[in-house]
Amino acid sequence: MAKKCALVVAMVAAMFGYLGVGASAASSPAILGGGSGIVVGDEALCTLTAIGHDNGGRLVGITAGHCGEPGYSIVSEHRQDAGVVGQIVGKSRDLDYAVIQFDPAKVTPVNQIGRVTITQVGAPAAFPDVVCKQGLRTGNTCGVVWGDLLQSNETWTQMCVIEGDSGSPVVRGTTLVGMVNAYVGVACIGPELGTNIDIIMADLNAHGGVGAGFRPI
Template identity: 60%
Template sequence: MGNLAPARWSLSAAVALTAALTAGAGRADAADLPIIGGGSGIVIANTTECTLTTIGHDDAGRLVGLTAGHCGEPGQSVLSETDPNAGVLGRVAASNHDLDYAVIEFDPDRVAPSDRVGSVSITAVGGPARFPATVCKKGRTTGTNCGVVWGDVFASGTETWTQMCVLPGDSGAPVVAGSTLVGMVNAYLGVGCVGPEVGTTMAAIAADLDATHGVGAGFQPARGADQGVPAAGGS
């Protein structure tokens, strides 16, 4: 399952991209709502398995989330991988293929947003991590792991390369420094978990969202209770 991530222009001068990552009425009882946060497995258009980067609110008060842009197109449905019977939780509102991120508008009556999934919590959005920092990610396929930051290899101003293990389905996974969201997983080079991983910085995504003045502009992460929810496919 899943689509191949398109190679982005800043990678074309490097090695070939050998794999890409894909990877009705509201419920009456809030306790039954699916808990969704950065690192949760999601299914887009009933076919593509990806990972939610984060969930929160934009400056218009909408409940929104982010994932990789190659995971879905505007209008496509979004379901919880771990609770598919909950039905459609939201839809893709916008997809930017240059920066490879998508915005999801969730139905607040059908989702319980969380700032923590498993061992990864997101309390803030920050600038790009730089060498030799270590960052971690939470993907629906490979779970939680960490690696050294190589930095913006081609000085694109939008990317960070790391040595984290990622596989198909980890697309969109949050990249965190502590509890600060600094990027998302978009692609990997090489074979399997040999790496490196390539991702878009949250600084670039946030700036683009704010410039569009659309769904997701002014994004702030949710400050929900610590749910400790495991992501599908990994610990």
């Protein structure tokens, strides 16, 4: 009888120990960086372009503007157990980007996701540069830059992108040069087009507030 009681006590202790580990893991911060998948407003799947700090010291990020509206919640696609980690606080419909303010207690920001590392922001790429992106749906893909075909705010490339890759960081080496916003015609066959990052930074700084003076991690 004593042996059975001891066995029960051991099993209960092990169970509580397991639950304790689970609770601890669930409360740990979500790791997010340019290329991380995010769930916007409990419905849209998109990709984080970059994460860093603004002039106010806030932890902020950017993604494609069509992913959601100000006030929409942000959840890490890979760490949904971490709950809401931020929200959209502003957007530009003309340039199709959105600003996210993160809760620093719930996010561990990093500068590398998958095969994309971001160390700085820079000027747009141009033909015949090759750029790459890290996206939620198609991962890491690269392609030649066709250049500015319509207006100075956008650059067209031959990278493979599909729905869910919106917001993906476009990099030349480790320099962030743009974000993925759309594709033309057929996914992964038609060219990708996206807003240049220098235009986004200039717009953020011109308006001030959250996101102004953005510096990537």
